[in-house]
Amino acid sequence: MTSKQLYKRLEPIVNAMDKSIICKSVTDNLDGTYTMACNDTKWITAGFSITIGLNTYLVTEFSCNEWIKLSGSVLPTQLTFDIYPFKFKHGTIKAVASELNQLPNYTDRLPLLFLHDITEDKIHLDVLDAVDNDVDVKLYFLIDSDFSNWTINESDLKAVNPMRNAVKEFIKSLSVSQYVTELTGVGTIRNYNRFGNFDDNGVIKNIFNEYLSGVQLRISISFLRDCDCCENGTLDNRPAPAYVYDTLGNILAILYSNEIYISTGGGTCLPVTIKDINTGATITTIASGGEYSVEQLTVIRDTIFSNTTTIIDPII
Numbered sequence: 227m228t229s230k231q232l233y234k235r236l237e238p239i240v241n242a243m244d245k246s247i248i249c250k251s252v253t254d255n256l257d258g259t260y261t262m263a264c265n266d267t268k269w270i271t272a273g274f275s276i277t278i279g280l281n282t283y284l285v286t287e288f289s290c291n292e293w294i295k296l297s298g299s300v301l302p303t304q305l306t307f308d309i310y311p312f313k314f315k316h317g318t319i320k321a322v323a324s325e326l327n328q329l330p331n332y333t334d335r336l337p338l339l340f341l342h343d344i345t346e347d348k349i350h351l352d353v354l355d356a357v358d359n360d361v362d363v364k365l366y367f368l369i370d371s372d373f374s375n376w377t378i379n380e381s382d383l384k385a386v387n388p389m390r391n392a393v394k395e396f397i398k399s400l401s402v403s404q405y406v407t408e409l410t411g412v413g414t415i416r417n418y419n420r421f422g423n424f425d426d427n428g429v430i431k432n433i434f435n436e437y438l439s440g441v442q443l444r445i446s447i448s449f450l451r452d453c454d455c456c457e458n459g460t461l462d463n464r465p466a467p468a469y470v471y472d473t474l475g476n477i478l479a480i481l482y483s484n485e486i487y488i489s490t491g492g493g494t495c496l497p498v499t500i501k502d503i504n505t506g507a508t509i510t511t512i513a514s515g516g517e518y519s520v521e522q523l524t525v526i527r528d529t530i531f532s533n534t535t536t537i538i539d540p541i542i
Contacts, residue, residue: 227359227449229343233316235449236363239403240314240339243395244268249294249305259286260302262294269392270294270309271369271384274333278307290387312367312392316341323434332370337392338434340366353477354469357407358451364444366421367392371439373420381419385439390415393443406447413445468509470518471499481518488517 249264260283270276272285276296283296296302313335315322326335342364349359367389371381393415401409421438432438470479470487478498479487489498489512500509500518512518 227344227347227361229316229341232344232361232363233314233341235405236341237314239399239405240312240396242399242403243312243392244398245308245311247294247307247309252302252305254301255295258299259295259297262296262302262305263292264294265291267291267294267388267391268309268395269312269337269367269369269388271337271388273370274310276307276309278302279304290383290391310337312337312339314339314341316343318343319433326434326436332436335436336368336370336438337389338366338368338438339392340368340434342366356450357448360446360448362444362446364442365396366418366440366442367396368418368421368434368436368438368440371420371437373437378419381439382417386417386419386441389440390417393441396443397445400447404450406449411446413443416442416444418442468500468518471501473497486517487512489514 245268247264247266247268247270249262251263253261253263255261267288267290270285270288272287274285275282276285277283279302281298281300281302283298283302285294286297287295310333315325315338322340326338329335344361344363347359347361350357369385369389371385376384397409397413400406418438418440421440422432468481469477470481472478481487481500487498487500497511497513499511501507510518
């Protein structure tokens, strides 16, 4: 799998991360600021703008998973709102740094979710295995930091903890994705109070030309078959509901949505059997001249001799 393919597989998962914050109360501080009490502040940090209703507010202070202090012209009346997404990037550090440097406003560059280029992945050789490959992924969740003025504890509170919140939301989104298997095992999170390379004297060299803090997530992801990227760059999420076998057990075809298999010829090709791709259960057998069609995201229909049979719980 290439890094671009991995990026395209992860992109909808990143986009689906829950950005909503639900607060319990709001207090007017009578100085143009408002404090909202929230049990989960996601990856919100100071210096970023959010929209509540029709009004824009600037986050001036926060205490992770406790409260958010906003400045604005009017008291917020909604207690639920969405925050800004991550800027999801992949590639070499030099290329990503060059891209980010073209953006003058730090809120256009951050928060940053950086996918480290992969060097290898494990492929599953059994064509009947629902898993295509296992990929060891390294993701960096990063936000701006003030090295010269923050203590380690302040860095934890103002940068690391919000990014750890973001990791939790990413894992939640990953766990319900249709492109991966059920998550098992463990992942590894590493905190970076100062994100950069250190020399023997403890001098740090910044990465991406920014003073950043955050976390690294290392996790192994098992991707299902038939969810790779098409040539046009879009994600191919067609279902693969069934394999077509001849009488010797050889796979003749894999059927996707909006495709039809027509049984013709003789010898070992007749009859052919349609089996569930995951369970191996026989769905139907097709005689000569019969056809089997697949309809996208609805039901699978067997149209042999004009008889229609609805398959309950189709694979989508």
